[in-house]
Amino acid sequence: MHTTANRSALLADLALIAFLVAFDVLARLLPHAWGFMPIAASALFAGRMLRNPVLAPIVPLAAMAVSGLALSGDDWRISLITYAALTLPAFAGMATRNWRGIVGTAGTMVACSVAFFVLSNFAVWAFSGMYSHTLAGLTQCYVLALPFFQNSLAGDLFWTAVLFGGAYMIQRTPLLSRLNG
Template sequence: MPAYLLLVFAILTRVVPHHGWLNFTAVGGALLYFGARRSWREMLAPLAALVATDYCLTVFSYHYSFAWSGYVTTWAWYLAVMVLGVILLKSKTTWLRAGTAVVLGPTSFFLISNYAVWAMSSHPVWIPGDMYPHTLSGLITCYAAGVLFYRNDLLSTTIVVGLAFGVPVLVRKLRMERSAGVVEAS
């Protein structure tokens, strides 16, 4: 149940306006947690929910026409991050593994999504006009424009993963210390 609740929270962080909040989004952290805590067959639920969110945001919030080809990379990334959660965090969750997942998730999204924006920058439906020329300079400019979003994604994922995996550990530790104190007092 916590994985599904975190998924709902992640979707809310995308749809509720929060411009002053460093563009906080819980998507990366929620997908890592979902992959670590739920079964393979359940991974279609977050994928479907996030695909629907992408559609609604594009059409109703941003007022763009929806071109599924502009989102295939993002949707593949959603699945890849859940798989990363399975690989790094399902069998054994350590601070090192969680830290690795926190770095790999946002970094992979930054690299893949900015490359896709650069590659599709002349696509008339997805990004009108030539936003970034198809040159090395255009690619570097595209990545430079995404650095602030990368920083925010890295920070958001760190917070979400830290809380999602860390709070249960702290609660267990406090319970063990409290029960050990009760035994000693007896």
């Protein structure tokens, strides 16, 4: 049987998930610099902030699935790897829940950004047909993707600062902290 506190915690988690998914979908559908999106940052934020962190992977998966309905699709294998790679920050957030401070949070996001770059571009090389399936083709794929990585890393760090900075400010604003607590 659920207690009122458990129900309240679940409702708070569902509200945060709904907000993050809507925010991510909107950001993905509105014009933006290629790769400069909040999805990975939202996943990290969910992994760290949800009372039930197991729900965190829902954020990037739902955001990608819903926004994907309005966008043209990639090869399903590339999409599958992209979706999986975007869940990594959620799991990293769960693993680093007790870490506090800017350095640990930024370091975690940078590691997730690098992992996403490596995984998603490997998938492009393997499944898109754009590159020869040689070491030279793989190298070319990664080199040509570096400008996208720059945007992705900048976006991940920017949106991480926005989400965690916003939460920090809300928790320390007297009126809002009373509503939150």
